[in-house]
Amino acid sequence: SSGLVAVHQACQSLRNGECDTAIVAGANLLITPDSYNGMNKAGMLSADGKCYAFDKRANGMVPAEAVAVIVLKRLSKAESDGNPVYATVVGSGINYDGKTNGITAPSGRSQSRLIKEVYDRFRIKPEDMEYIVTHGTGTKLGDPVEINALAEAFKDYTEEKSYCALTSTKPNIGHTLAASGVVSLISLVMSLKKETIPASINCEQVNDYIQWENSPFFINRENRKWTDKEGKNRLGAVSSFGMSGTNAHVVLQSYTPESTVREKENTQNDKPYYLLVLSAKTPEALQGKIHEMAGFLEKSQNIEAMDLAKISYTLMEGRHHFDCRCAV
Known part of the structure; x- marks a missing residue:
């Protein structure tokens, strides 16, 4: 044993x-x-x-x-x-x-x-x-x-x-x-x-x-x-x-898998929310990042919840976080 x-x-x-x-x-x-x-x-x-x-x-x-x-x-x-x-x-x-x-x-x-x-x-x-x-x-x-x-x-x-x-x-x-x-x-x-x-x-x-x-x-x-x-x-x-x-x-x-559970939830309830975090070294650079993200999301008309989850994860875990920050 x-x-x-x-x-x-x-x-x-x-x-x-x-x-x-x-x-x-x-x-x-x-x-x-x-x-x-x-x-x-x-x-x-x-x-x-x-x-x-x-x-x-x-x-x-x-x-x-x-x-x-x-x-x-x-x-x-x-x-x-x-x-x-x-x-x-x-x-x-x-x-x-x-x-x-x-x-x-x-x-x-x-x-x-x-x-x-x-x-x-x-x-x-x-x-x-x-x-x-x-x-x-x-x-x-x-x-x-x-x-x-x-x-x-x-x-x-x-x-x-x-x-x-x-x-x-x-x-x-x-x-x-x-x-x-x-x-x-x-x-x-x-x-x-x-x-x-x-x-x-x-x-x-x-x-x-x-x-x-x-x-x-x-x-x-x-x-x-x-x-x-x-x-x-x-x-x-x-x-x-x-x-x-x-x-x-x-x-x-x-x-x-969590993705399967999430897909089931999406068919029954409102779509889930995801945190988008952005940062830069200066306020001006941060505004530029915000406009880039907004433009990307506007162009991506068919973005799925799972895509948004991946973007959220990458922004939080795959990026260095500078002093000027914005979270949506």
């Missing part, structure tokens, strides 16, 4: 104003046999080299390598800098298992408590959650603990059944260990960007130990179209759990 914990810490740092840009990375390289041997002795590895998340055949994990990196900014900063925005973080949280029966025995109670804490703290409605990228390692013990903990967390908020899709990236690319939290987050971001929930592969007969019947969840076994509905942003989440240790949960939503 360390990659997703780093995401949570970066979000806190941004909210606290400690930085304006955070680069979060998770990396896992398997360059010696030592880690393989250790996992094999612990009985953690799949005997046939396949990960069967949520399936009756689940028999262990498949280690993998990855280097995964994301860049986080406050939304206002990313928009003003003209950065591409693929999704926004709604909320995040971490907690700890405490004592368990072993490093491969997760605490469902801790996982459930974490999810409820995140949703309550950030006022997230679980009934609006449409997709969760689970930790889903493909083990007979871990998968049921995780899904049943999700169901336990959701039951206090909604009685709806089978409305939230679940997948795991680990059947597709393996368990990237320290990088897996960031890998899963990138998977969710790309789902939001591509408006598609991908298929969770290697799941033919669902695990009997998971309580599916009265659950809000279903395994997404084929690619599913995923778009915003009735003007509401899509909501998705990522879970990542450490070995008898740290749990992390992050909630994302789809991003609606």
Whole structure:
């Protein structure tokens, strides 16, 4: 879970104003046999080299390598800098298992408590959650603990059944260990960007130990179209759990560009106002600037609100401001 914990810490740092840009990375390289041997002795590895998340055949994990990196900014900063925005973080949280029966025995109670804490703290409605990228390692013990903990967390908020899709990236690319939290987050971001929930592969007969019947969840076994509905942003989440240790949960939503929101507002209300700021070294030179701008606007009969927004931004952020000033 360390990659997703780093995401949570970066979000806190941004909210606290400690930085304006955070680069979060998770990396896992398997360059010696030592880690393989250790996992094999612990009985953690799949005997046939396949990960069967949520399936009756689940028999262990498949280690993998990855280097995964994301860049986080406050939304206002990313928009003003003209950065591409693929999704926004709604909320995040971490907690700890405490004592368990072993490093491969997760605490469902801790996982459930974490999810409820995140949703309550950030006022997230679980009934609006449409997709969760689970930790889903493909083990007979871990998968049921995780899904049943999700169901336990959701039951206090909604009685709806089978409305939230679940997948795991680990059947597709393996368990990237320290990088897996960031890998899963990138998977969710790309789902939001591509408006598609991908298929969770290697799941033919669902695990009997998971309580599916009265659950809000279903395994997404084929690619599913995923778009915003009735003007509401899509909501998705990522879970990542450490070995008898740290749990992390992050909630994302789809991003609606400010320009799109502005265009919708313009079709319903009066056109928005924009600030035009001009400056010069002398009053005479300032008057010349004012006449130039007035002449330009008079000639541009078909100027759009978005053009005006760009002019306003350029005048404020892309020009040096001298002592003689005028703002309209």
